[in-house]
Amino acid sequence: MNTLLLHPEDAGAIEQAGAMLASGQVVGIPTETVYGLGANALDGNAVRQIFAAKGRPMDNPLIVHIADFDQIYPLVSEVPEAARRLADAYWPGPMTIILPKSDRIPVEVSAGLDTVGIRLPSHPVARAVIRAAGVPIAAPSANTSGRPSTTTAAHVMEDMSGKIAAVVDGGACAVGVESTVISLAGDKPRLLRPGGISLEQLEAVLGPVEVDRAVREQIGDDVRVSAPGMKYRHYAPHAPVTAVCGDPEKGAAYIASQLTGQSGVICFDEFADRFPGHIVRTIGRSDDQAAQAHAIFDALRAFDETDVTAIFAQCPDDSGIGLAVANRLKKAAGFHVIEV
Ligand code: TXA
Ligand code: MG
Structure with a gap:
Protein backbone atom coordinates (compact mmCIF):
# COMPACT_ATOMS: atom_id res chain seq x y z
CA MET A 1 0.00 0.00 0.00
CA MET A 230 -1.38 0.28 30.94
CA LYS A 231 -0.07 -3.26 31.43
CA TYR A 232 2.08 -3.49 28.32
CA ARG A 233 5.76 -2.48 28.08
CA HIS A 234 5.33 0.71 26.25
CA TYR A 235 6.93 3.82 24.84
CA ALA A 236 10.18 1.92 24.79
CA PRO A 237 13.25 2.59 22.65
CA HIS A 238 15.40 -0.44 21.77
CA ALA A 239 18.03 0.31 24.45
CA PRO A 240 17.00 -0.30 28.07
CA VAL A 241 16.00 2.84 29.99
CA THR A 242 16.66 3.74 33.63
CA ALA A 243 14.36 6.47 35.02
CA VAL A 244 16.08 8.58 37.68
CA CYS A 245 13.60 10.28 40.01
CA GLY A 246 14.01 12.75 42.88
CA ASP A 247 16.16 15.86 43.23
CA PRO A 248 17.43 16.79 39.71
CA GLU A 249 20.89 17.86 40.95
CA LYS A 250 21.42 14.52 42.73
CA GLY A 251 19.95 12.70 39.75
CA ALA A 252 22.44 14.31 37.37
CA ALA A 253 25.32 13.31 39.66
CA TYR A 254 23.98 9.74 39.86
CA ILE A 255 23.68 9.48 36.06
CA ALA A 256 27.20 10.91 35.54
CA SER A 257 28.54 8.20 37.87
CA GLN A 258 26.81 5.40 35.91
CA LEU A 259 27.69 6.26 32.32
CA THR A 260 29.77 3.88 30.27
CA GLY A 261 30.98 4.17 26.67
CA GLN A 262 27.70 3.64 24.84
CA SER A 263 25.20 5.37 27.14
CA GLY A 264 22.69 8.06 26.24
CA VAL A 265 21.12 10.63 28.53
CA ILE A 266 17.74 12.37 28.60
CA CYS A 267 18.04 15.37 30.92
CA PHE A 268 16.69 18.78 31.85
CA ASP A 269 18.31 21.69 29.96
CA GLU A 270 20.40 23.00 32.83
CA PHE A 271 22.27 19.68 33.16
CA ALA A 272 23.13 19.28 29.46
CA ASP A 273 26.88 19.85 29.94
CA ARG A 274 27.29 17.29 32.74
CA PHE A 275 27.74 14.28 30.48
CA PRO A 276 30.59 15.08 28.07
CA GLY A 277 31.24 12.47 25.39
CA HIS A 278 27.71 10.98 25.63
CA ILE A 279 24.68 11.47 23.42
CA VAL A 280 22.43 13.88 25.33
CA ARG A 281 18.82 14.85 24.53
CA THR A 282 17.38 17.71 26.56
CA ILE A 283 13.63 17.94 27.27
CA GLY A 284 13.29 21.48 28.68
CA ARG A 285 14.18 23.08 31.99
CA SER A 286 13.43 21.14 35.20
CA ASP A 287 10.71 23.68 36.07
CA ASP A 288 9.07 23.62 32.61
CA GLN A 289 6.79 20.58 32.60
CA ALA A 290 4.96 21.63 29.44
CA ALA A 291 8.26 21.61 27.54
CA GLN A 292 9.11 18.17 28.99
CA ALA A 293 5.79 16.72 27.85
CA HIS A 294 6.28 18.22 24.40
CA ALA A 295 9.77 16.71 24.03
CA ILE A 296 9.65 13.33 25.77
CA PHE A 297 8.50 10.97 22.99
CA ASP A 298 10.75 12.65 20.45
CA ALA A 299 13.72 12.14 22.79
CA LEU A 300 12.90 8.45 23.40
CA ARG A 301 12.44 7.84 19.68
CA ALA A 302 15.67 9.66 18.74
CA PHE A 303 17.83 7.09 20.53
CA ASP A 304 16.70 4.39 18.11
CA GLU A 305 18.70 6.27 15.44
CA THR A 306 21.86 5.82 17.54
CA ASP A 307 23.86 2.83 18.77
CA VAL A 308 23.55 3.56 22.50
CA THR A 309 23.14 0.43 24.60
CA ALA A 310 21.70 2.10 27.71
CA ILE A 311 19.65 5.26 28.35
CA PHE A 312 19.44 7.19 31.63
CA ALA A 313 16.58 9.67 31.94
CA GLN A 314 15.90 12.40 34.49
CA CYS A 315 12.30 12.08 35.64
CA PRO A 316 10.10 15.01 36.77
CA ASP A 317 8.05 14.92 39.98
CA ASP A 318 4.36 13.97 39.99
CA SER A 319 2.84 17.45 40.03
CA GLY A 320 0.80 18.78 37.11
CA ILE A 321 1.58 17.20 33.76
CA GLY A 322 4.78 15.86 35.43
CA LEU A 323 2.68 12.84 36.53
CA ALA A 324 2.11 11.96 32.87
CA VAL A 325 5.73 12.52 31.80
CA ALA A 326 7.00 10.46 34.76
CA ASN A 327 4.50 7.69 33.95
CA ARG A 328 5.67 7.48 30.31
CA LEU A 329 9.34 7.44 31.35
CA LYS A 330 8.78 4.77 34.00
CA LYS A 331 6.89 2.64 31.50
CA ALA A 332 9.64 3.14 28.91
CA ALA A 333 11.99 1.91 31.64
CA GLY A 334 9.82 -1.14 32.36
CA PHE A 335 9.57 0.45 35.85
CA HIS A 336 13.34 0.27 36.30
CA VAL A 337 13.35 3.37 38.49
CA ILE A 338 16.12 4.79 40.71
CA GLU A 339 15.07 7.20 43.48
CA VAL A 340 17.92 9.53 44.43
O1 TXA B 1 -4.25 11.36 23.37
C1 TXA B 1 -4.75 10.25 23.14
O2 TXA B 1 -5.54 9.70 23.95
C2 TXA B 1 -4.39 9.57 21.82
C3 TXA B 1 -4.93 10.43 20.69
C4 TXA B 1 -4.78 9.78 19.34
O3 TXA B 1 -6.27 10.74 20.96
N1 TXA B 1 -4.90 8.23 21.80
C5 TXA B 1 -4.38 7.24 22.56
O4 TXA B 1 -4.95 5.99 22.38
O5 TXA B 1 -3.46 7.41 23.33
P1 TXA B 1 -4.26 4.63 22.86
O6 TXA B 1 -5.14 3.56 22.31
O7 TXA B 1 -2.85 4.61 22.48
O8 TXA B 1 -4.41 4.65 24.41
C6 TXA B 1 -5.71 4.52 24.99
C7 TXA B 1 -5.63 4.06 26.41
C8 TXA B 1 -5.16 2.62 26.52
O9 TXA B 1 -4.36 2.49 27.69
C9 TXA B 1 -6.48 1.86 26.66
O10 TXA B 1 -6.32 0.64 27.35
C10 TXA B 1 -7.32 2.84 27.45
O11 TXA B 1 -6.94 4.12 26.97
N2 TXA B 1 -8.77 2.65 27.19
C11 TXA B 1 -9.44 2.85 26.03
N3 TXA B 1 -10.74 2.51 26.16
C12 TXA B 1 -10.91 2.12 27.45
C13 TXA B 1 -12.01 1.63 28.22
N4 TXA B 1 -13.22 1.50 27.71
N5 TXA B 1 -11.78 1.31 29.51
C14 TXA B 1 -10.56 1.45 30.06
N6 TXA B 1 -9.47 1.89 29.39
C15 TXA B 1 -9.64 2.22 28.10
MG1 MG C 1 -0.81 4.28 22.72
Whole structure:
Protein backbone atom coordinates (compact mmCIF):
# COMPACT_ATOMS: atom_id res chain seq x y z
CA MET A 1 0.00 0.00 0.00
CA ASN A 2 1.31 3.46 -0.90
CA THR A 3 0.68 5.74 2.09
CA LEU A 4 -0.37 9.24 0.98
CA LEU A 5 0.92 12.27 2.88
CA LEU A 6 -1.89 14.84 2.92
CA HIS A 7 -1.40 18.54 3.77
CA PRO A 8 -4.48 20.13 5.37
CA GLU A 9 -3.79 23.49 3.69
CA ASP A 10 -4.08 21.87 0.23
CA ALA A 11 -7.51 22.21 -1.38
CA GLY A 12 -9.59 19.08 -0.87
CA ALA A 13 -7.12 17.35 1.48
CA ILE A 14 -9.41 17.31 4.53
CA GLU A 15 -12.33 16.07 2.40
CA GLN A 16 -10.10 13.33 0.93
CA ALA A 17 -9.06 12.16 4.40
CA GLY A 18 -12.70 12.22 5.50
CA ALA A 19 -13.79 10.20 2.46
CA MET A 20 -11.08 7.60 3.07
CA LEU A 21 -12.24 7.20 6.68
CA ALA A 22 -15.90 7.02 5.64
CA SER A 23 -15.03 4.25 3.17
CA GLY A 24 -13.39 2.10 5.87
CA GLN A 25 -9.71 3.00 5.41
CA VAL A 26 -7.18 3.84 8.15
CA VAL A 27 -5.76 7.40 8.21
CA GLY A 28 -3.15 8.96 10.53
CA ILE A 29 -4.48 12.21 12.00
CA PRO A 30 -2.88 14.94 14.12
CA THR A 31 -4.33 15.75 17.52
CA GLU A 32 -3.09 18.18 20.20
CA THR A 33 -1.66 15.24 22.22
CA VAL A 34 -0.08 12.73 19.80
CA TYR A 35 -0.95 11.49 16.29
CA GLY A 36 -3.83 9.03 16.09
CA LEU A 37 -4.47 6.09 13.79
CA GLY A 38 -8.08 6.68 12.83
CA ALA A 39 -10.87 4.51 11.44
CA ASN A 40 -14.69 4.68 11.40
CA ALA A 41 -15.59 3.78 15.00
CA LEU A 42 -18.93 2.30 13.92
CA ASP A 43 -17.34 -0.13 11.42
CA GLY A 44 -15.77 -3.19 13.07
CA ASN A 45 -13.94 -4.21 9.88
CA ALA A 46 -12.32 -0.79 9.55
CA VAL A 47 -11.30 -0.85 13.21
CA ARG A 48 -9.72 -4.28 12.87
CA GLN A 49 -7.24 -2.82 10.35
CA ILE A 50 -5.95 -0.45 13.04
CA PHE A 51 -4.95 -3.41 15.21
CA ALA A 52 -3.20 -5.03 12.23
CA ALA A 53 -1.25 -1.85 11.32
CA LYS A 54 -0.10 -1.31 14.92
CA GLY A 55 0.46 -4.93 15.87
CA ARG A 56 -1.79 -4.16 18.83
CA PRO A 57 -3.29 -6.89 21.05
CA MET A 58 -7.05 -7.16 20.41
CA ASP A 59 -7.81 -6.98 24.16
CA ASN A 60 -6.82 -3.30 24.28
CA PRO A 61 -9.82 -1.00 23.65
CA LEU A 62 -9.73 2.17 21.51
CA ILE A 63 -10.75 5.74 22.24
CA VAL A 64 -13.59 7.16 20.11
CA HIS A 65 -13.03 10.74 18.91
CA ILE A 66 -15.86 13.17 18.24
CA ALA A 67 -15.85 16.69 16.76
CA ASP A 68 -18.85 18.12 18.64
CA PHE A 69 -20.30 17.30 22.05
CA ASP A 70 -23.67 16.11 20.76
CA GLN A 71 -21.97 13.24 18.93
CA ILE A 72 -21.52 11.55 22.33
CA TYR A 73 -25.20 10.65 22.83
CA PRO A 74 -25.52 7.66 20.47
CA LEU A 75 -22.20 6.21 21.71
CA VAL A 76 -22.88 5.89 25.46
CA SER A 77 -25.79 4.62 27.52
CA GLU A 78 -25.85 7.77 29.68
CA VAL A 79 -24.03 11.08 30.14
CA PRO A 80 -23.74 11.60 33.88
CA GLU A 81 -23.68 15.08 35.38
CA ALA A 82 -19.97 14.69 36.25
CA ALA A 83 -19.14 14.00 32.59
CA ARG A 84 -20.94 17.14 31.55
CA ARG A 85 -18.99 19.21 34.08
CA LEU A 86 -15.67 17.73 32.95
CA ALA A 87 -16.56 18.34 29.31
CA ASP A 88 -17.52 21.97 30.07
CA ALA A 89 -14.16 22.49 31.75
CA TYR A 90 -11.73 20.60 29.50
CA TRP A 91 -13.31 19.77 26.13
CA PRO A 92 -12.23 20.26 23.46
CA GLY A 93 -8.92 19.06 24.88
CA PRO A 94 -6.56 16.29 26.03
CA MET A 95 -9.04 14.28 28.13
CA THR A 96 -10.82 10.96 27.51
CA ILE A 97 -13.90 10.07 29.57
CA ILE A 98 -14.78 6.38 30.07
CA LEU A 99 -18.55 5.79 30.20
CA PRO A 100 -20.91 2.83 29.87
CA LYS A 101 -21.14 2.14 26.14
CA SER A 102 -24.21 1.94 23.93
CA ASP A 103 -24.85 -0.99 21.59
CA ARG A 104 -23.61 1.10 18.66
CA ILE A 105 -19.99 0.48 19.74
CA PRO A 106 -18.51 -2.53 17.93
CA VAL A 107 -16.73 -5.17 20.01
CA GLU A 108 -13.45 -4.33 18.22
CA VAL A 109 -13.54 -0.83 19.78
CA SER A 110 -14.49 -1.83 23.33
CA ALA A 111 -12.43 -5.05 23.29
CA GLY A 112 -15.28 -6.78 25.06
CA LEU A 113 -15.60 -4.23 27.92
CA ASP A 114 -19.02 -2.70 28.63
CA THR A 115 -17.52 0.81 28.52
CA VAL A 116 -16.13 3.17 25.89
CA GLY A 117 -13.64 6.04 26.04
CA ILE A 118 -14.79 9.27 24.37
CA ARG A 119 -12.58 12.24 23.50
CA LEU A 120 -13.30 15.60 21.87
CA PRO A 121 -9.86 16.78 20.67
CA SER A 122 -9.01 20.48 20.31
CA HIS A 123 -6.78 20.18 17.24
CA PRO A 124 -8.62 22.00 14.42
CA VAL A 125 -7.39 19.51 11.79
CA ALA A 126 -8.57 16.54 13.88
CA ARG A 127 -12.01 18.08 14.25
CA ALA A 128 -12.20 19.03 10.58
CA VAL A 129 -11.29 15.48 9.48
CA ILE A 130 -13.83 13.92 11.88
CA ARG A 131 -16.52 16.28 10.55
CA ALA A 132 -15.55 15.48 6.96
CA ALA A 133 -15.78 11.74 7.70
CA GLY A 134 -19.25 12.23 9.17
CA VAL A 135 -18.72 9.46 11.72
CA PRO A 136 -16.98 9.17 15.11
CA ILE A 137 -13.35 8.08 14.72
CA ALA A 138 -11.69 5.33 16.77
CA ALA A 139 -8.00 6.11 17.16
CA PRO A 140 -5.15 4.78 19.23
CA SER A 141 -1.77 6.53 19.16
CA ALA A 142 -0.21 6.17 15.70
CA ASN A 143 2.86 4.14 16.64
CA THR A 144 3.82 0.51 16.26
CA SER A 145 2.61 -1.18 19.45
CA GLY A 146 5.30 -0.87 22.15
CA ARG A 147 7.22 1.99 20.50
CA PRO A 148 7.05 5.61 21.69
CA SER A 149 3.94 7.49 20.51
CA THR A 150 4.31 9.73 17.47
CA THR A 151 4.19 13.53 17.67
CA THR A 152 5.04 14.42 14.04
CA ALA A 153 3.79 13.19 10.66
CA ALA A 154 7.35 12.03 9.87
CA HIS A 155 7.29 9.75 12.94
CA VAL A 156 3.93 8.32 11.84
CA MET A 157 5.40 7.62 8.40
CA GLU A 158 8.38 5.90 10.04
CA ASP A 159 6.07 3.38 11.75
CA MET A 160 3.10 3.20 9.36
CA SER A 161 4.35 3.78 5.80
CA GLY A 162 2.93 1.04 3.57
CA LYS A 163 0.45 -0.09 6.23
CA ILE A 164 -2.26 2.63 6.13
CA ALA A 165 -3.99 4.69 3.43
CA ALA A 166 -2.79 8.18 4.41
CA VAL A 167 -1.33 10.50 7.03
CA VAL A 168 -2.59 14.06 7.48
CA ASP A 169 0.36 16.33 8.38
CA GLY A 170 -0.80 18.76 11.07
CA GLY A 171 2.69 19.68 12.30
CA ALA A 172 4.17 18.85 15.72
CA CYS A 173 1.66 18.01 18.48
CA ALA A 174 1.40 20.82 21.05
CA VAL A 175 0.95 18.74 24.24
CA GLY A 176 3.20 15.80 23.36
CA VAL A 177 1.82 13.16 25.76
CA GLU A 178 -1.53 11.39 25.35
CA SER A 179 -4.86 12.39 26.82
CA THR A 180 -5.79 11.88 30.44
CA VAL A 181 -8.09 8.84 30.77
CA ILE A 182 -10.69 9.31 33.52
CA SER A 183 -13.32 6.67 34.22
CA LEU A 184 -16.80 7.76 35.28
CA ALA A 185 -18.15 4.25 34.73
CA GLY A 186 -17.67 3.06 38.33
CA ASP A 187 -18.86 4.27 41.74
CA LYS A 188 -16.09 6.85 42.06
CA PRO A 189 -14.10 8.81 39.45
CA ARG A 190 -10.87 7.00 38.71
CA LEU A 191 -7.74 8.18 36.88
CA LEU A 192 -6.64 5.35 34.57
CA ARG A 193 -3.90 7.19 32.67
CA PRO A 194 -2.35 10.58 33.50
CA GLY A 195 -2.09 12.92 30.51
CA GLY A 196 -2.60 16.40 29.17
CA ILE A 197 -5.18 17.37 31.83
CA SER A 198 -3.60 17.06 35.28
CA LEU A 199 -4.97 15.21 38.30
CA GLU A 200 -5.21 18.60 40.04
CA GLN A 201 -7.37 19.91 37.19
CA LEU A 202 -9.68 16.87 37.39
CA GLU A 203 -10.04 17.22 41.16
CA ALA A 204 -10.86 20.93 40.82
CA VAL A 205 -14.03 19.84 38.98
CA LEU A 206 -14.82 16.43 40.51
CA GLY A 207 -13.42 16.52 44.05
CA PRO A 208 -11.26 13.52 45.06
CA VAL A 209 -10.25 11.19 42.21
CA GLU A 210 -8.83 7.69 42.83
CA VAL A 211 -5.60 6.93 41.01
CA ASP A 212 -5.37 3.48 39.44
CA ARG A 213 -2.43 1.39 40.69
CA ALA A 214 -1.12 0.96 37.15
CA VAL A 215 -0.29 4.69 36.98
CA ARG A 216 2.63 4.36 39.38
CA GLU A 217 3.47 0.65 39.55
CA GLN A 218 4.24 -2.20 37.24
CA ILE A 219 1.21 -4.44 36.80
CA GLY A 220 1.76 -8.09 35.93
CA ASP A 221 0.02 -9.87 33.06
CA ASP A 222 -2.00 -11.91 35.55
CA VAL A 223 -3.68 -8.84 37.05
CA ARG A 224 -6.86 -7.39 35.57
CA VAL A 225 -6.17 -3.68 35.07
CA SER A 226 -8.75 -0.99 34.46
CA ALA A 227 -7.07 0.37 31.30
CA PRO A 228 -5.71 -2.69 29.51
CA GLY A 229 -3.11 -0.58 27.67
CA MET A 230 -1.38 0.28 30.94
CA LYS A 231 -0.07 -3.26 31.43
CA TYR A 232 2.08 -3.49 28.32
CA ARG A 233 5.76 -2.48 28.08
CA HIS A 234 5.33 0.71 26.25
CA TYR A 235 6.93 3.82 24.84
CA ALA A 236 10.18 1.92 24.79
CA PRO A 237 13.25 2.59 22.65
CA HIS A 238 15.40 -0.44 21.77
CA ALA A 239 18.03 0.31 24.45
CA PRO A 240 17.00 -0.30 28.07
CA VAL A 241 16.00 2.84 29.99
CA THR A 242 16.66 3.74 33.63
CA ALA A 243 14.36 6.47 35.02
CA VAL A 244 16.08 8.58 37.68
CA CYS A 245 13.60 10.28 40.01
CA GLY A 246 14.01 12.75 42.88
CA ASP A 247 16.16 15.86 43.23
CA PRO A 248 17.43 16.79 39.71
CA GLU A 249 20.89 17.86 40.95
CA LYS A 250 21.42 14.52 42.73
CA GLY A 251 19.95 12.70 39.75
CA ALA A 252 22.44 14.31 37.37
CA ALA A 253 25.32 13.31 39.66
CA TYR A 254 23.98 9.74 39.86
CA ILE A 255 23.68 9.48 36.06
CA ALA A 256 27.20 10.91 35.54
CA SER A 257 28.54 8.20 37.87
CA GLN A 258 26.81 5.40 35.91
CA LEU A 259 27.69 6.26 32.32
CA THR A 260 29.77 3.88 30.27
CA GLY A 261 30.98 4.17 26.67
CA GLN A 262 27.70 3.64 24.84
CA SER A 263 25.20 5.37 27.14
CA GLY A 264 22.69 8.06 26.24
CA VAL A 265 21.12 10.63 28.53
CA ILE A 266 17.74 12.37 28.60
CA CYS A 267 18.04 15.37 30.92
CA PHE A 268 16.69 18.78 31.85
CA ASP A 269 18.31 21.69 29.96
CA GLU A 270 20.40 23.00 32.83
CA PHE A 271 22.27 19.68 33.16
CA ALA A 272 23.13 19.28 29.46
CA ASP A 273 26.88 19.85 29.94
CA ARG A 274 27.29 17.29 32.74
CA PHE A 275 27.74 14.28 30.48
CA PRO A 276 30.59 15.08 28.07
CA GLY A 277 31.24 12.47 25.39
CA HIS A 278 27.71 10.98 25.63
CA ILE A 279 24.68 11.47 23.42
CA VAL A 280 22.43 13.88 25.33
CA ARG A 281 18.82 14.85 24.53
CA THR A 282 17.38 17.71 26.56
CA ILE A 283 13.63 17.94 27.27
CA GLY A 284 13.29 21.48 28.68
CA ARG A 285 14.18 23.08 31.99
CA SER A 286 13.43 21.14 35.20
CA ASP A 287 10.71 23.68 36.07
CA ASP A 288 9.07 23.62 32.61
CA GLN A 289 6.79 20.58 32.60
CA ALA A 290 4.96 21.63 29.44
CA ALA A 291 8.26 21.61 27.54
CA GLN A 292 9.11 18.17 28.99
CA ALA A 293 5.79 16.72 27.85
CA HIS A 294 6.28 18.22 24.40
CA ALA A 295 9.77 16.71 24.03
CA ILE A 296 9.65 13.33 25.77
CA PHE A 297 8.50 10.97 22.99
CA ASP A 298 10.75 12.65 20.45
CA ALA A 299 13.72 12.14 22.79
CA LEU A 300 12.90 8.45 23.40
CA ARG A 301 12.44 7.84 19.68
CA ALA A 302 15.67 9.66 18.74
CA PHE A 303 17.83 7.09 20.53
CA ASP A 304 16.70 4.39 18.11
CA GLU A 305 18.70 6.27 15.44
CA THR A 306 21.86 5.82 17.54
CA ASP A 307 23.86 2.83 18.77
CA VAL A 308 23.55 3.56 22.50
CA THR A 309 23.14 0.43 24.60
CA ALA A 310 21.70 2.10 27.71
CA ILE A 311 19.65 5.26 28.35
CA PHE A 312 19.44 7.19 31.63
CA ALA A 313 16.58 9.67 31.94
CA GLN A 314 15.90 12.40 34.49
CA CYS A 315 12.30 12.08 35.64
CA PRO A 316 10.10 15.01 36.77
CA ASP A 317 8.05 14.92 39.98
CA ASP A 318 4.36 13.97 39.99
CA SER A 319 2.84 17.45 40.03
CA GLY A 320 0.80 18.78 37.11
CA ILE A 321 1.58 17.20 33.76
CA GLY A 322 4.78 15.86 35.43
CA LEU A 323 2.68 12.84 36.53
CA ALA A 324 2.11 11.96 32.87
CA VAL A 325 5.73 12.52 31.80
CA ALA A 326 7.00 10.46 34.76
CA ASN A 327 4.50 7.69 33.95
CA ARG A 328 5.67 7.48 30.31
CA LEU A 329 9.34 7.44 31.35
CA LYS A 330 8.78 4.77 34.00
CA LYS A 331 6.89 2.64 31.50
CA ALA A 332 9.64 3.14 28.91
CA ALA A 333 11.99 1.91 31.64
CA GLY A 334 9.82 -1.14 32.36
CA PHE A 335 9.57 0.45 35.85
CA HIS A 336 13.34 0.27 36.30
CA VAL A 337 13.35 3.37 38.49
CA ILE A 338 16.12 4.79 40.71
CA GLU A 339 15.07 7.20 43.48
CA VAL A 340 17.92 9.53 44.43
O1 TXA B 1 -4.25 11.36 23.37
C1 TXA B 1 -4.75 10.25 23.14
O2 TXA B 1 -5.54 9.70 23.95
C2 TXA B 1 -4.39 9.57 21.82
C3 TXA B 1 -4.93 10.43 20.69
C4 TXA B 1 -4.78 9.78 19.34
O3 TXA B 1 -6.27 10.74 20.96
N1 TXA B 1 -4.90 8.23 21.80
C5 TXA B 1 -4.38 7.24 22.56
O4 TXA B 1 -4.95 5.99 22.38
O5 TXA B 1 -3.46 7.41 23.33
P1 TXA B 1 -4.26 4.63 22.86
O6 TXA B 1 -5.14 3.56 22.31
O7 TXA B 1 -2.85 4.61 22.48
O8 TXA B 1 -4.41 4.65 24.41
C6 TXA B 1 -5.71 4.52 24.99
C7 TXA B 1 -5.63 4.06 26.41
C8 TXA B 1 -5.16 2.62 26.52
O9 TXA B 1 -4.36 2.49 27.69
C9 TXA B 1 -6.48 1.86 26.66
O10 TXA B 1 -6.32 0.64 27.35
C10 TXA B 1 -7.32 2.84 27.45
O11 TXA B 1 -6.94 4.12 26.97
N2 TXA B 1 -8.77 2.65 27.19
C11 TXA B 1 -9.44 2.85 26.03
N3 TXA B 1 -10.74 2.51 26.16
C12 TXA B 1 -10.91 2.12 27.45
C13 TXA B 1 -12.01 1.63 28.22
N4 TXA B 1 -13.22 1.50 27.71
N5 TXA B 1 -11.78 1.31 29.51
C14 TXA B 1 -10.56 1.45 30.06
N6 TXA B 1 -9.47 1.89 29.39
C15 TXA B 1 -9.64 2.22 28.10
MG1 MG C 1 -0.81 4.28 22.72
